[in-house]
Amino acid sequence: MSYKNEAASIIENIGGKENIKSVSHCATRLRFVVKNKSKVNGKKIEANQDVIKFLESGGQEQVVIGPKVDSVYDAVIDQLGDEFADGVVDEDHSAEDLSSAKAKGFSFNNLINQIFSVMQATFTPILPAMAGVGLIKALAITLTGFKLFSDKAPTILILNGIYNAFFYFLPIIISVSMAKKFKVDTFIAATIGAALLEPTMIMKLIGVKGTTFFGIPFQMQNYSSTVFPALIAIPIYAWLYKLLKKHIANNYHTLVIPFVCIFLMVPFVILVIGPVAVGLGDLISSAITSLFGVAPIIAGLLLGALWEILVTFGLHWAIMPIVISDISTKGSDQILSCAGVATWACMGIAFALLIKAKDDPELKSVMGAAIIPVLFAGITEPIVYGALLRYKKCMAYTMIAGAIGGAITAVVGTKITVMFFSILSLQTSINWVQGLVAGLITLVIAFVLVLVFGYKSNGKENAKD
Template sequence: MNYEEIAAKILKNIGGKENINTAWHCATRLRFKLLDENKAKTETIENIPGVITVVKSAGQYQIVIGNSVGKVFDSLADQAGLENKENQAASTNEKKDSLVNRFIAFISGTFTPFLGAMAGAGILKGLLALLVALGWLKTTSGTYEIWYAAGDALFNFLPIFLAFTAAKRLRVNQFVAVALAAALVYPTLVTVATKSQTLHFLGVPVVPTTYTSSVIPILLAVWVLSYLQPILDRIFPDAIRNIFTPLFSLIIMVPLTLIVVGPIGSGISNLLANAVSGVYNFAPIIAGIIMGAFWQVFVIFGVHWTFVPVMMNNIAKMGYDPLLPILAAAVLSQAGAALGVFLKTKDEKQKTLAGSGVVTGIFGITEPIIYGITLKMKRPFVCAVIAGGLGGAIIGAFKAKASSFTLPSLLALPTYLGKGFIGVIIGISVAFVLAAILTYFFGFEKSSSQATVSDQNLSQTGELVTAPVTGTIIPLTSVHDQVFASEAMGKGIAIVPTDGTLKSPVAGTVSAVYPTGHAIGLISDSGIEVLLHIGIDTVKLNGKYFKTLVKKEQHVTVNQELIKFDLEKIKQAGYDPTIMLVITNSKQYQITATQETVAKNNWLLQLDTKHDH
């Protein structure tokens, strides 16, 4: 895989480096805050080899790559000069986002940079617990103490790591933030707090609180610092600002955090921990069903990041977290669904993707499975949700707990040792096996190329796709758009329209409605995936001259009106109005195009399902 080439194509099609507000990556995705998302050519990006899909969520433009995301990002960062980039419009642009989107972006940007290191450290702690339980290692040995220090250091000094990444997200001096966090976990202050001794700062008592392993207090402190630093920058002239702003930041923020911000953060932490514990203890099985079934749905929408500080806070405050073992069932169910696809499908490309997905899923990375397989096929995702819910219910019933934070996977099993561990083994086994079985028997549409019997809805001559508009028929390969003409998105046909009404060429369901009104996606009742695109580059009109008449998930009939568009004004604006009809899953069909040159209530394409031999 040529990471430089992938990065170059992505950079070009997101609108270039000048369109990047901020950029970072998590375990599988490139994450962007773009200045103008309309400049990003999503369809082109999704067809770049090495790109699984594009997701727009939580105010972010996310490109799912898979396990090689780090190498792609490094190359992209080099090409775009991201390390030295300071976009003045960044903060203004982010403030336009909703409060929820800004919060999710802040949390994900704070935790993702060291999530891998944190997961590795958590697994190391779990393995040490396993070795001690087996009698292979003693806690008094030097080997144990050194390895335990390696595994526990990140968690013990977690405020320092959070301060560094949070400061970067909030655009404040990272080293001042780190110094603030280091003061909170300074050995002398930790000892005083452990002994419940009360210090006084200028006569004001300091509540004895230990901040090692804490999450919320330092996040609040850095947030307050993000308001203080600009004030100090305005007060001090350029000649002394680099020294006096950090000086007074520390003079003000350290005591302010110890006296006010820290105790407030600790109070919030205690409330969260008690709330999670209370709900879980009241109905552990229901909690298991909800988290086991819907965790991957949370991942799709990006809201799973809101749970990360909660789970880490539980471990800091209670010494354990009840949610992480349940999430292992959700993760393993996706791996099981991928196994079901691998065993059933006859499509070599899909089999390869599913096979690698099983491996990555077992080790905790499910996004390649979700976006590359289960969500695209729909039914396997539902099968995984059902299996994950049942596995989660079993784990919840046994009241299993995680002793340290790590990515839910088989590797995390040592962190679940203790009460309820047998429930984890049973729960994740049920989730994995049941998802594979359900997917194998119920996860495939009859009309897909993997079906074992022909679709009864298809006639002997195949299914017909009718003309969506009147006009002149031309080959798709002749249109003045490289993406469509190359048939990279699928085979199809094009029409130069003579009227402004786009009608449905099939009976089916609306799968996608574009806000700009220039395109719409349909899935026929037999599974044909149709994309109708009005004009070339008409997305730039931002919805002007277009009126969408249907909604997503609405069922439509053949010739039902979908979109009204002002043909003459589109042409006057300088845009090519050619309409592209593309079968995006055309690899599943043998396609015959009409020999006629005029489109008017006639059929354009005949699709016959391919059968593997």
């Protein structure tokens, strides 16, 4: 199916090609970085029948499309040109961003928005790969669970190796993804991340007392599967890279910039950033773990109730590094396990609306199309923007059901071991049967609330919005 006309309409109402700096996309949204926000006509974009919602978030103009976003994105790039794809823009774009940020004076709100934008741009591209290795892990668990293979069978070792490799080399993956966001050399960033994982250096230095680098004492850490060192190091590398590029003659860029960046950044991470980042991550994780230990019901209730709101406004990106760090270092995470019940609540809303919205074919169509993505990939955006943000009752039902389900999940101690929600990966969780029961309870509560109390504020389900 061609989306040529839809793409042309979106480009026109985003302000035209001349107003676009770059375009990227996630699982459900087109993400535009534009030069002048005043030229964007969000209402006309939402009038497009293939658009679920238009919103501004993280410094981007986001067009929520749903599962067919790939096709629409390809159509947009066909008309714009490959130079706009995946954030690839003209060479002076980074300098333009820096001058714009300086003009804003780095206010607290601007700083927070920039942090969320960086988190979003860093983790969104790696989530598909993370989902892929999660399903591979689910396959390995299923094969051993049904006694088709033993735990030590070569097939299982390879499947587990694929999953483990992703998280072991996470510092490299994060470094590359973040470097793309800052539009600096990704291979230098990858080298910085890779240097932290060099096995000989780690084995010979870790646990050794009195180690120094040019006389500076330090204690070696194991940086495999870590998240925070790269998250802190790469922005500093990006600043250094752009500074050197600005002040060093072009003839010496290839020789000087890589050497200086790598020589300065790797020791700086090992001596300063690494210990601080690892300690910070451990502190945050311990605080959340303590909350679950002292008041699990409150922790689960808040996460389940507020998760879809956090996702809607992109605030969940502040929590995702902690979740990923817990899975990669501890092997499991309880935060996303409790928050994930909101996905079950969204399913309940969607199933109920298929019955309740009998005189609203457009809503039924959106909900019907949303069932498969949410079941098999945990994608809730079509439900969020098609129902929760259109009908306040639906959002309230999701929060009520999510709160109850989150509290139950926390009490029974369900923890996820893969960063991916799917009915195919449920069995990978710790106490997964109890977690499944909590999820089904959440689904049923949301489903019943819609059927009993309706989804429109005036109670007239057949009325036009």
